[in-house]
Amino acid sequence: MNTNMTMTCKVCNEDTDCRIGYSNREIQPLSFACPHCGSLMRITLDISDAPESKFSFESCRPSDNQPRRMFDGSNPFVDLHLDFPVRFGEYVPGLTPFMYASQELHDDENPMMGVLKMQFHNERLNQLNYFHNKADEIKTIIRLYGGNNKQLFKKRVSDFLERDQGPSLKPQDLNATLYQFLSFVFLPFVNFGEVKDVVDGFSDLSVKLPKPALGRFVDAIVKAGFLANLQKDCLKIYPEIYHAEMALRPALFLDLKGDYEKAKTAARISTKDFQSYKDLYKDIVEVFGRQLILIAGINNIIKRGDFEDFKKVDGGALSSLEKFAAKTLSDKFKYLDDCFYNIDKDAVDAGVRNSIAHNNVHYDEVTQLIRYYPNGGGISQTAGETMYFLDFMRMILVLFREMHNLHHLIKILFYFEFLILEKDRQGRKE
Template sequence: MDLHLDFPVRSGEYEIGKTPFFMAMDDLRVATGVDGGKAHAMLQFHNFHLNALNEMAEKSGEIKRLINLYHGKNKQLFQKRAAAFLERPVEKSLLPQDVNARLYCVIAKVFSPFTVFAHSREISEEMPKLMQAMDQEKLSEFIADLDSSRFLSELQRDCLKIYPRIFDAELPLRPALFLDLTGNTEAEKTATRVSSQDFSGLKDLYKDVVEILSRQLVLVAGINNLLHRADANSFKSIDGGTLSNLKKYSAKALSEKFKYLDDCWFKVDMDAYNLDMRNAIAHNNVNYSGVDQVITYTPSGGHLEPGSDKTMTFLEFMRLLLVAFREMHSLHHVIKSFFYYKYLIHDRRASK
């Protein structure tokens, strides 16, 4: 039977009174140093998110259809269905900026239990300021390149494919959300258990999120180059050599991309990028024990010489997936800002 757990649960024999809720309360007090009243209030906040998650999980099929409808030709139907979902008046405008705005209202509502509102708000507020500070002609060239190559639209589409899949991981993500309260401490390395949902159905989700992050870093690098050197294709010299353009940057291995982000405007969360796990999943060098909920993976497996194994608990993996999804979601706000710039400024200038 699948465990439907909102908190990490200790393995071993049950002791009277030590329910998952009260054990979580103890973990919270120890990790944060707060008293019982404060810990209870924090758990109530956690419960608020879980209730919102319950509501959205029940509508996961409708959400998937609505996101798919955004890509269809019938934008009027999308506006109608989105308005009904949001319980708002129908937006009659079919201008791309208005259709996009409604899409991101849906995403904000649906995925709020998984995301950090302050992170999304910060990027949404800062991106227009950053774009205003750039050389406008060079920024327009950058947007035009992203548009003509379909890089931006395809990246947006792939991000949108990930969102509905997050509900496939909804049960084991619940205890990972609890670690927001404890500060992501050693609690995730203890003998805790989460939903017994099989790891094999979720490992590719992490790999796919990281692949998208690798492509999103191209946008981060382009903006960084515009801010520092007034040209999206101008990189800082490293070890006596310089990348000539973003195309070459995009072809770099993910592990190589970070060093080219000098004094970066975006604070990359390196906790989202477990490259050893990503590589092991990509090469099918991963084994999972459902009995003790431990993942064993071999980053350099597949060679004649056997590689060294590493281990990770299922709870640690779910926390990793959550952090990676949040990073992808934050950078999706960069995509959103680029589209607004394209629709409201770049396209209008080009039509004159």
């Protein structure tokens, strides 16, 4: 279903034609920058009493000059939809965001494939609607894991999953409950098959690696408190993903496009803007950079038998894992020689991260174009680089998936500590 209406900006009093596509979410906050003055115009669609729909407006109002049938092209035109990338420009009757998305997924050789992909996207959206309404409860349960009342944590997870988690408060059983909860709640954002392969790979490694070498590595990062602190840092990210859920919906749709290339099309997002999410990307990058310390230690064991034995780079080698931790993100990759873990090349853009960290970013609200300056923002500022807001949200999604995958490595290493090293310690005491 779609509604056409002409909106008047309360800042400049100019009109914009809008076609509003309906999502399956009860409350649908939509927004766009006025093409005339750049002010943010907000429209909220409420379908909680469907088939009746209600609209509320902020910084704009329905124009006194509403179209009688179709838009005539006298005003700028915008498409709005929570679930799909949208395009501004010329109004084409019937070419709604849903229809445009369906065309992009169509395969002449296998017409049913596009239908199945759209059904899959709709299933994920339904999951997002369900979990978004429980976002506060999800955040509370994650917080309880780090608290002192472990019984309450297990009870809340049992109630949420409608599956008894058992009475055991052993560390390995609490860990199992945590990861079962995260896997269920964040399923709409991840690739289940990929996660399974990653977990299986990490589990195999923990068995195949030399036990003494892996034991020294795990013992070192556990005693230093690094592994526990890293897990806490990961857990802080998860609730923020549901706060970004609406802006991630069009990015999720891009999963279904096999030919998606960043910044090739000026597709847009119909809710909030870059400023709302730039710190989220920076925070996930920071956590991911620390997760690479685990990757480096294991990679060193695989290649050279010791977690602190690095390959030589530029004629020298790092003397410790602590030295690796102090390296910049881009430098860290240099020391992961022929790495056992394949890091998604689209997961991290150090230039974007550095630009955000140093506030060397300009955002055009009307075009949703981000211009960033990886080399700094001096007086003679360079031309910089560009991407669209949709591309940026796609980067957040891909990076979150990488962080989530590596969070399972933390789980595996904790299991090694709980079930192998602790058992050995107990055996020596006896």
